Amino acid sequence: MTERVLDEQLDQKLLLNYYKKMLELRLFELKVQELYRNARLPGFVHLYVGEEAVAVGVCSNLEPADLVFSTHRGHGHALAKGVPAGVVLAELWGKTTGSSGGRGGSMHMYAPEYGFMGTNGIVGAPIPLATGGALSAKLRKKGQVVVSFFGEGAVNSGSFHEAVNLGSVWNLPVVYVCENNLYATEMAFKRATKNTSVASRAAAYGMTGVEVDGQDVMAVHAAAKAAILRAREDNGPTLIECKTYRYVGHHEGDPGTDYRTRDEVQQWKQNDPVKRARKLLSELGESDSKLAAADLEIEQLIDQAVDFADKGVEPSADSVAEHVF
Numbered sequence: 001m002t003e004r005v006l007d008e009q010l011d012q013k014l015l016l017n018y019y020k021k022m023l024e025l026r027l028f029e030l031k032v033q034e035l036y037r038n039a040r041l042p043g044f045v046h047l048y049v050g051e052e053a054v055a056v057g058v059c060s061n062l063e064p065a066d067l068v069f070s071t072h073r074g075h076g077h078a079l080a081k082g083v084p085a086g087v088v089l090a091e092l093w094g095k096t097t098g099s100s101g102g103r104g105g106s107m108h109m110y111a112p113e114y115g116f117m118g119t120n121g122i123v124g125a126p127i128p129l130a131t132g133g134a135l136s137a138k139l140r141k142k143g144q145v146v147v148s149f150f151g152e153g154a155v156n157s158g159s160f161h162e163a164v165n166l167g168s169v170w171n172l173p174v175v176y177v178c179e180n181n182l183y184a185t186e187m188a189f190k191r192a193t194k195n196t197s198v199a200s201r202a203a204a205y206g207m208t209g210v211e212v213d214g215q216d217v218m219a220v221h222a223a224a225k226a227a228i229l230r231a232r233e234d235n236g237p238t239l240i241e242c243k244t245y246r247y248v249g250h251h252e253g254d255p256g257t258d259y260r261t262r263d264e265v266q267q268w269k270q271n272d273p274v275k276r277a278r279k280l281l282s283e284l285g286e287s288d289s290k291l292a293a294a295d296l297e298i299e300q301l302i303d304q305a306v307d308f309a310d311k312g313v314e315p316s317a318d319s320v321a322e323h324v325f
């Protein structure tokens with residue numbers, strides 16, 4: 001791997017930044033898991049543990065004005081797009097200091113000032129929404145690129161087929177990113193469809209399809225860079241399939257053991273994206289002290305996020321009718 005990356009003239013500082021961002025996503029989700037299990041967070045959460053390289057690899061190529069439409073498993077997308085960890089956690093905590101004033105929670109969290117157009121509890125829904133956002137961007141000639149994240153469980157839905165068809169025929173500046181973690185809740189992808197190659201479906205719509213190792217942040221970065229450039233230069237959309245895996249259950253409360261084996265989970269953990277990036281940094285000559293300093297920096301960032309969110313206040317009862325049609 002070292003030779004491949006060096007051949008691409010990898011900026012070691014860039015990789016360190018990606019490592020730190022992935023670590024932020026990982027430690028954030030583990031903290032959310034801890035708080036949720038201690039009954040300190042309301043609502044429902046779907047954690048992103050194991051998939052960090054996808055969000056970071058894609059969003060590292062985006063400009064502040066570019067837009068991201070997310071899924072029910074969207075904390076990592078929000079953080080990777082630049083929403084501060086404290087603001088995300090405050091939203092999960094139901095505090096007024098959250099991105100949606102504590103009213104959206106995990107699956108309805110918006111931060112448009114960061115180009116984050118919301119998590120979404122409906123499978124497949126971000127795909128047509130992102131396509132509409134891309135049409136708007138094209139008509140307004142703002143030079144924006146739009147990214148839609150979705151899981152493999154969405155690709156047999158009508159929303160996927162209708163949206164990517166329009167994205168292609170209208171030559172829209174949109175990148176469709178499928179996070180293929182093999183399971184839609186408890187349904188194995190291979191049981192739900194005969195063609196398990198999501199990337200191959202792009203051909204039916206006359207667009208570029210790319211399959212990439214979703215545990216390799218640099219591979220995701222490279223694929224997303226090409227797709228985003230293609231979109232920005234008015235050369236149409238791309239479908240990127242990122243092969244990835246969630247280590248945890250579908251949601252907190254699901255042990256994730258009834259429909260997959262422990263051996264399978266452990267095999268995927270051997271290809272952990274965060275550890276993989278840290279190992280590569282060591283191979284490239286990054287000192288242990290600098291890596292330890294990076295770890296400490298992110299640990300402190302998460303502690304500060306918890307402090308910020310914990311000190312926030314809940315919406316008052318007097319505001320119950322606000323933002324309601």
